[in-house]
Amino acid sequence: MLRLLGHALKKALAIMAVSAAVAGLPILADAVSTAQAATAIKEGTIDLGPVRLFYLDTGGTGETVILMHPATASSDAFRTYQIEPFAKAGYRVVAYDRRNYGKSYYDAASPPPGTTVDDLEAVTRHLGIDRFHIVGTGAGAFVAVDFALSFQDRLRSMSLANSVIDIKDDDYQAMMTRTRPEGFYNMPVEFRELSPSFRAGNPEGLKAWLDNYAASRVTPRGPDQPEKNVRTLKGMEAIKVPTLFISGETDNYAPPPVYQKILEHMPNAELVTIPESGHASYWERPDDYNKAVLGFLAKHH
CATH class of the missing domain: 1.10.287 (Helix Hairpins)
Structure with missing residues (x-):
């Protein structure tokens, strides 16, 4: 039997x-x-002295994909829609909580913290990862680009979703200001981050997103980490890693014209626009998000 x-x-x-x-x-x-x-996910911490970084790791012998969470979530948010399908596509999937997020411990009185790139490098050393694909959403894409500017030979590919990437050029920053008028940051976080279609049509998903947001908050916060590199449009031209941009059609932060501006300096990069998605495509339209990223990874392994 x-x-x-x-x-x-x-x-x-x-x-x-x-x-x-x-x-x-x-x-x-x-x-x-x-x-x-069902995908087994190992949980662990990496001790960096005044900080312990919490991580998730599916293990396996496939190429590694590191998922970088946005500023409104922690690595746990990827459990819902990304880790399982990425692992079942044959990848080793790693995600970790950056300092000041989720289950990572960060001493608020700690000495100067180094950069987010330094922490990512420490994570890869601890887990024995050489070359990998990096997938950054929101502020997670800041780290991905910063890492690419420092160690692009370590990257197989880079996927950047729903992120302004914090490029410092004056005309780029002026475009950012036009998308977020005065009073924008006084609005509820779900209004700023999620599309009207998602908020209206998916009350359960909205509640779960808000729960993830609340769980990712850490108090007291330690000091913020400085950037390793200053990101400029000219500087983006130095990145030769295969790059995918994902934009939500109704993203209040980074609508498609933001990426079209960057593509003027990275003509070999690709852009996918997801309809009826705001600033959290990985959560609002996970099937479209996963299809775009997995399809891109398959071309660059």
Whole structure:
């Protein structure tokens, strides 16, 4: 009986893999074996003296994808929609809480904190990661670009979603000001971050997003980390890593024209625009987000 059940399970998994291939989803060599059970996620901490960084790691022998969370969430937010499908596509998936977020401990009285790039480098050393794909959402994309400007030989690809990337050029900053008029930051966080369609049509998803937001807050906060590099449009031209930009069509922070400005300096980069999505495409339109990122990764492994 058990043998028959095992045979049926293997057959079902094979059908699932073929169906995914027909649908255009990238399936790496070990995807079927990964799919034999729900993805196991290891939790751990990395001790950096005055800070302990909490991380998630699916393990495995596939290429590594590091997911960088936005300023409104922690790594736990990726459990809902990203970690499982990315792991089942054959990737080792890693995510961690940056200082001042989620389950990472950060002594508010600690000495100068170094940069977010230094912390990312420490995470990769601790986990034995050499080259990897980086996927940054919101403020997580700030770290991804900063890392690319310092260590782009370590990156297989870079996907940047819903992020202004904090480029310092005056004309770029003026464009940012036009998208966020006076009083913008006095509005509720869900109004600033999420599209009207999502807020109106998905009350359960809205509540879960707000719960993730609340859980990611840390008090007291330690000192903010400085940038390793100053990001400019001219400086973006130095990045030769295959790059994907994802924009939400109704993103209050970074609508499509923001990325079109950057593409003038990175003509080989790609842009995907997700309809009816605000500043959190990974949460508001996860199927579209995952399809865009996984499709891009499949071209650059």
